Amino acid sequence: MIYLELLWSFIQIGLFSIGGGYAAIPLIQTQTVEIHNWLSMSEFTDLVTIAEMTPGPIAVNSATFVGIRIAGLPGAVIATIGVILPSIFIVSLLAYIYRKYKSAKGLDSILSCLRPAVVALIASAGIAMLITAVSTGEVMMYGISITSIVIFILAFFCLRKFKFNPILVMVACGIINLIVSFIF
Template identity: 65%
Template sequence: MILLKIFWSFFQIGLFSIGGGMAAIPLIQNQVVTIHNWLTLSEFTDLITIAEMTPGPIAINSATFVGIRIAGIPGAIVATIGCIFPSCIIVSLLAWIYFKYKQLTVLQGILSGLRPTIVALIASAGLTIFSLAIWGDNGFSLDFQLINYVSVIMFGLALFILRKLKPNPIYVMLGSGIIGGVIYMIL
């Protein structure tokens, strides 16, 4: 029964995550944290961090991780298949429709209308992760005692370095991870 729940949850994620892996993050969070309580919000943030760092699409990495956490290897396989199955069907269908009707202005209008929605989904995911990093599980608060100042300083420095020096973002992520690990081991 749990394998069916895992498959159905990730099938829905795969079905409705239009716009790539980052757009799938709010959907994964809803299924995994809110609906099924398979992970806490803090564990979910760790999941996203690991899924972004490992090779492959974030939604598939997340599905595999959650599946293995809930039901072992069979869970990982079922979750991964559930996540990619809708995409295979949808992409095949859309490719056929696009090549058949690509000259229609209605189709071009639909594609243009989807762009702002994808940006909003990605922004929502980013703000959720930012809020968790700065205020923790408490959520947004104006109470200065709840702010994680190490995270604020790390974020500010990383943003400054990325904007002014323009290094490879991977180096900034690695450096931030190492510095953050050292700081949190000391504290």
């Protein structure tokens, strides 16, 4: 039953993405690309691009995107309910505990060990996305597009050195890729 599969997958994404925003990316990739083949790696990267450019949490954005593609509008609603269900229970419980004890000491210690792992997983997802992105494009060499590599280095440099706005960098990459493809 596709609705149950969607619900269960997105409950897992909601339950295990700790640390907000980017932390959800590796989990979405595992569930939608690797386990269920609902998206190709290229579609997944497009999804992250779209999620970056639109308001709203990436987990909710991807639940709607994947839900619609797999099972239409009801699929989108079910996937979104799945992704917020763990939050509703856990955060409500924590709010209750917080009001009673005004502290959450043990939580801090567990989180301090989770954070480094989440960073590693985000980096790993980023590398997988980079590999997908550079394996198509112009001027191929050993299965890698030279123009894509050059665009990546430029984008990375602008982000690190000049702290350009990420959305601006992404749009610029899209336009540069289009222009380069017309030249070659």
